[in-house]
Amino acid sequence: MHTPERRLENKVAIITGAGCVGPGWGNGRAIAVRFAQEGAKVFAVDINSEAMTETQHLIREFGGDFTPYVADVTQAEAVQALVQACLAQYGGIDILVNNVGGPAPGGPVTLSEALFDAQIDLNLKSVFLTCKYVIPVMAQKGSGAIVNIASISGIRFSGAPQVGYAVAKAGVIQFGRVVAVEYAQKGIRINSILPGQLHTPLVDAVLAKTQSAGDLQALLKRRQARIPMPFMGDGRDTAHAALFLASDEARFITGTELIVDGGMTAKCD
Amino acid sequence: MFRLDGKVALVTGCGTRGEGWGNGKAISVLLARQGATIFGVDRDLDAAKVTQKIIQDEGGTAYVTTADVTQAQEVQALVDDCMEKWGRIDILVNNVGQSEPGGPVEMSEETWDGQMDLNVKTAFLTMKSVLPIMEKQGSGSVVSISSVAGLRYVGKPQVAYAAGKAALMQLTKTTAVLYANKGIRLNCVVPGLVFTPLVKRLADKYAGGQFEAFVAHRHKQVPAGYMGDAWDIANAVIFLASDESRYITAQSIVVDGGLTSATP
16 A cells, blocks of 8 residues: 555546636646646646646646646536547546636625626536536546535635625535535545635735735735634645545545635634 | 655554554554654554564564553653654654443443543643644644544444544644644544454444444445545545645544435
């Protein structure tokens, strides 16, 4: 039972949201790079082609296997097409990482109905759709690992009203549990990672505007104050957790969650 | 990142009684394979020595000793011993624990007290002696082995074990917050139904010795259709012990093949 030199050697991994809104380590980019380092063939999906350029550069630099693919994973036909494209390129699918998602600010009064619907589509339906078309491929092979990137916002109020995002992420967590039980006998494992308030490029590029009127430093200070550990993690921490859950080291782990939050959800003071 | 070279790991319950791979044995051997130096303790020195020999034969480094880790002085003595021998403690694995049958009516008060001592107080005592060392080092990872019995009723009455394992998880969670800004992480691994040499003794204790029927029943209880093994537990321990989990603290990783996600 030696841990192999490369932990995902020759495994084909679909990673959605594999680009990044700015320089640095977003979850999707970090997952794509870390998986490729461990020998995975990365089929990277993003709605924005340019966002994947740096991810591709980082992976090709060390000779990793990387195929970028542009798709909107809230659309069923687009998801079907991307699954076919992955099968055509690599001949199988061993790992699916559902990393697409993003918050919109607002409680039930301030969030528009259209935005609420869009939040559910982006954060939850995207997971339903990729699973709908990937699971049959995995079931036929009798093995597969699915990792959903949820959020601690799915289990706590985390500092700002974002009700659409929160309920969608709660849905992702429960989706993972029930589908895990349904497919346990078919060799398919499904788990969720719940990142806490990491310092990813999303914070600088989006949340500073939506949650802090453009004042990034004030936002970072507020976020750090909620975290017991003296630093904010980044996308690489999510990537290491995803790597563990996607690998055969976790072959008996399914239907559960891994919280990566520096202890934030362990306290309520 | 996954390597543990240069790190010292103190593992309680490092031996397996009888043939095969129990959790403590697999955890110790896997930690050593990743490069850690092992200080193993078990109440059964012969069992500990089997683990030590496997590690040494593979080219690893391990020292083992015997102690009753429900006793404060013995815990302090073994921690002192480890410091004298290896000079530091980077990883503490609390693997001691055992279940006794019964609900509150059937179980004697004495058994209850013994279960609390074995399943919770042992971790309290090792933390008491080891955390100051990790604090001085500015880093450390504590991994305690809990059980799904601390989360659910799992098919047999064992009220003290269940309460003790739940307490172990909360001891871990609250202590993790207290030590989060000192570079020390504390987490639990929560095994579900796992096929280890212990299952034979459980069959004697809970199923009148009907070993094969007991094993078949346990396999069927798991959504995955099979019990895990000690390596599944050891893999999760290694992850939590390594720097790859540097931002994970106060958590429990459930390793149960989907058992606790269903109420069939």
